[in-house]
Amino acid sequence: MAQDITKAKSYPEQVGDITFDPKTDRADFKLCDGDIYQYYGTGTTYKGGTKALKQYLLKHYQYKPAYKNITGYVTVRFVVNCRAQTDRFRVLQIDEHYQKTTFNAGFISHLTKLCQSLNNWVAGGTDQRKANTYYYLNFKMLRGRIKEITP
């Protein structure tokens, strides 16, 4: 049965908030003072822009025959702290009809590790004060191949 967000019993302080989970998140990942903003409000980016980010991901993505039935979208959402380090990775998966699904676990692990290995982030904010921000990478998948990466 499809989840209806308009009938939710509660909402996070802000849509998309990621709270610390000791089971999955690094205890040594530190946020700087202040809130966690959205990437588009602070200008958080990757060295060389989206083009460099995509080139890296496409170069290191390794297709396997076990992925051949994977068609849909995978969003990997995470935090870039003010020191341009990343953690708190969360994964959302939907099929080509925008319904929730669960793809091959090895594929999701591979994609998540790829995102975790990106290490040329440029923290947003001002020169005087860099900010913590949320960022996401959305992978459009067709039969196990990456067709598009946004934003």
Add this chain to the structure above:
Amino acid sequence: MRYFILLLLFCTPALLKAQTNCDLYTDKAHKNACLLYQQAIEYNQGSRESQLLFQRSLQACPTFGPSLHEMSVPYLKQGDFYNWKQLMDRAVNADPKWLADRGWCLFKFLRDYQNSFNDLKRLYDIAKGQPGYSSDGDYDLRIIMALNQRYMGNYNLSLKYFKECIADHEKKNWVGLYDYLHLGVTHLLAQDYKGAIADLQRETKKYEKLADTYYYLGLCYKKMGQPKKAKEQFIKAKTLFTKTGYHRNDPYCEEPDQVYLSDIERELGKFGR
């Protein structure tokens, strides 16, 4: 374009006020939903307070489009496309005018060219060929239909929508800021280099300092075997990109036909020192 912007500046507050004038609703359910919507948009987008008020608005009237749409936006921006789509589907079912926003976002955020085109074509048919503008105001949605077809490899159909839209705008003397650029790149992809150059030169008249256009002009001359002219265009693109001009950039997503400095430098590097 200047007149268009002025027109928008003068008209927008009136339009917004008209859109949220809850007294226009004669039935209690819509009026209550509207009043709660108005309270919700006073809070930060995506905040708990605002989402709870949208929830109450939709309890009052489950098909109230403005609340469905506004409640969906933070999910879109934060990459939760499941919840965004669920809400926008309900908005579209309530009123097909929301096809404009759903179709535009399917293009911009999801690169779902087929479903974006389907939405915009449905709206195009309903609106007798005038589907309106993208929510950021940059594009007549016929240009997005054309881009969708281009990204699906259907250059002829893409050019049909480009030409129809641009001819319409030329008559009204308000061609979109990037329309000739995208038309030119489409001609370039279709290997009509002379056609592409004509379009891109028109773009330089429209937006003289846009670096991206000169990069594509350089590619056209290169394809036509005119390296000297190509190099001149790449040098101009680099100067505009790094010093005196502008380049395509958007805080949310990579733009269609966006050029990076590394693209320009790679082409210049091929000429040697």
